[in-house]
Amino acid sequence: MTRRHLDRALGPIALVLVALTVWLGLWVTPPDETQGNFVRLLYLHPALAWVALYLAFGLAALSSALYLWPRTRSQRWDLLAASTVEVGVVFLTLTLATGMLWGRPVWGVWWTWDARLTSTALLELLFVGYLAMRRVPADPHVRARRCAVLALLAGLDVPIVHYSVQWWNGLHQTDSVLVGGFHFAIHGSMLWTLLLSFIAMTVVFVWMVRRRYEIAVTESALADAALEDAVLERRKEGVR
Amino acid sequence: MTAVDTGPPPLAPVEPRRRAASSKGRFLVVCVLLAAAVALVLYKGLLSSLNYFDTVDQALDHRAQIGTTSIRLEGVVVPGTVRSTGSGALFSISGDDGRAVSVTFVGSPPELFKPDIPVVVVGSFTTATSDDFDSNQILVKHSASYIAQYPSRVRAPNGSTR
Numbered sequence: 001m002t003r004r005h006l007d008r009a010l011g012p013i014a015l016v017l018v019a020l021t022v023w024l025g026l027w028v029t030p031p032d033e034t035q036g037n038f039v040r041l042l043y044l045h046p047a048l049a050w051v052a053l054y055l056a057f058g059l060a061a062l063s064s065a066l067y068l069w070p071r072t073r074s075q076r077w078d079l080l081a082a083s084t085v086e087v088g089v090v091f092l093t094l095t096l097a098t099g100m101l102w103g104r105p106v107w108g109v110w111w112t113w114d115a116r117l118t119s120t121a122l123l124e125l126l127f128v129g130y131l132a133m134r135r136v137p138a139d140p141h142v143r144a145r146r147c148a149v150l151a152l153l154a155g156l157d158v159p160i161v162h163y164s165v166q167w168w169n170g171l172h173q174t175d176s177v178l179v180g181g182f183h184f185a186i187h188g189s190m191l192w193t194l195l196l197s198f199i200a201m202t203v204v205f206v207w208m209v210r211r212r213y214e215i216a217v218t219e220s221a222l223a224d225a226a227l228e229d230a231v232l233e234r235r236k237e238g239v240r
Numbered sequence: 241m242t243a244v245d246t247g248p249p250p251l252a253p254v255e256p257r258r259r260a261a262s263s264k265g266r267f268l269v270v271c272v273l274l275a276a277a278v279a280l281v282l283y284k285g286l287l288s289s290l291n292y293f294d295t296v297d298q299a300l301d302h303r304a305q306i307g308t309t310s311i312r313l314e315g316v317v318v319p320g321t322v323r324s325t326g327s328g329a330l331f332s333i334s335g336d337d338g339r340a341v342s343v344t345f346v347g348s349p350p351e352l353f354k355p356d357i358p359v360v361v362v363g364s365f366t367t368a369t370s371d372d373f374d375s376n377q378i379l380v381k382h383s384a385s386y387i388a389q390y391p392s393r394v395r396a397p398n399g400s401t402r
Contacts, residue, residue, distance in 0.1 A: 030388040034357060039386060107379045108350030113294040118285030125281060129274035136266045146267070169291040169314065178385040185385040235372060 009139035010207045024193040032190070037106050042186075043193050045098040046176075047201035048091050053158055055205055056088025057127065061155035064148035078144035079220060081151055082134055083212040087205060089127050096124060107171060115164040116172035119157055126154035246365065252303030293360045300371070307368045312360050314381060319355040333359060343373045352380045 025043035032039035060081045067077035099117070100110045104164075111117065134143065165174045176185045177194050195237050250391030291311035294302075318340055322331040327346045334340040343361050354361065363375030 032350065033387040033389050034382055035386075036352075036389065038352075040308075042386060044304065083374070105351050106382055108377070109379060112292070113284050115285070115290050118281060122278060122281045122285075125277045126273070129270065129277070132270045132274070133267075136270055137263045167290075169293050169295070171292055171379055171381055173382060173384045176386060185383075187386060187388040190386050190388065 007210065009064050010203065010210065014200065014203040014207045017196070017203055021193065021197045021200045024189070029189050029193050030187075035106055038102065039190070041098055041102040042190065043197045045102055046194065047197040048095040048098060048237045050198055051201045051205045052088050052091035052095050053123075053161060055159055055202065056084045056091060056209075057123070057151075057155055057208075059082040059160075060088060060127075060151045061095060062150035064155075066089065067144055068152075075140065075144065075220065076217070078140075078148065079216040080209075081148065082212055083190055083209050083216050085130050085151065087208045087212055089124070089131060090208075091201075091205065092124050092127065097118065106230070113167040114170040114172055116161065116170050119161045119164050123154065123157045123161055126150070126157060130154060252345070268287050277295075279372055296333055296339060296341055298335075300335070300339050301373070303369075305351075306365065308364045308366070310362070310364045312379075313341065313373060313375075314358060314360045316358050317353075318357045322355055329353075331355075333361065341371050341373050343375050345375045345378060347376050349378050350380050351377055352382070357381075383402065 021043055022052055025040050029040070029043075031037050032042075063077040063081040063084065066072040067074070067081065099120075103112075104110050133147050133150055138144065138146070138147075164170060165172055186194060272389040293314040294306075295313055296313060296315035299306060299311065299313055313333070315335055318332040318334050321342075322329060329345045329349055330343070331345070332340045333344050333351075343363075344366075345361065358381040360381050361373060361375040362377035362379070366372045373402055
């Protein structure tokens, strides 16, 4: 299978995986002993968080570091970082929204300032700030440098979010997957559906980032072409 | 014979200072807004402390210092102690070492509230020395374990049901 075929198949594969997760999550898996049917958010919320925290912002931090490193500096790293942050903010917003939907019936509140929730809200703000920073008109290299620094600073919050449930007493649950090694605190079909949701959301993320990155590269090429056209126009004006 | 300059004519700059100032201003605005938002979130988070609650054991160990200040108290609802009242419920929560606190709750408990689950109650001890606790909010703190309500539907890899 060529890369082009794989690229074309990515969208349909993501759709099938999401549909399979929905079917297993809503119809096949049993209710939870304590949470009843509210547990079905388990097949959405953690997978969204996995993508936002580790894939999107991890990739954004890595590509930002590669941009800042003089030997690897390339505008493509900047565009990749911007694309992953944009998609990551969508996933993180959905993480917060589904967490609130889950928290209301289970905890009894939509929102509370425990360490996990506070550090996640902070991460959302930092990356929304990153997107705002990209809209500030500046020389592309200056903008890329500013954004790369901000992405790396914001990325420091990711381990804080991850370990917040271990470092401090919080309302948010601790880890259910890979607890103390290769151990899971989730029953049979619930576990497999959870793992499938992680794969499904990962494929959705890859598909979205690829599309967004292509758009970013095209936008950048168009901006360069427009600049060249403008320079040529000015020169013509000068000749007249 | 004089040489003819055939190169491109020089380009006149178009309001470069104004543009630069505008860009810098917007950059500063974004930085200030971002810093303010981060400070607000940290303030809210730190205000309610990084440790969201005291466990029953921690609270009883520092009982004299707590007095009647408002705190969040975490413990497991002791089975057999939950009684409904006209305005809420009475129950006890216990810590790891078995010590318990009696809670008088006013309000509507969350849907998942029941005996033998960890909860966080918000309120204060009734007097400076009492171990009775008045609360107006219960938060259910569910565990990280997910167990099927109908275990017979779950089949282990070796074929047995659990």
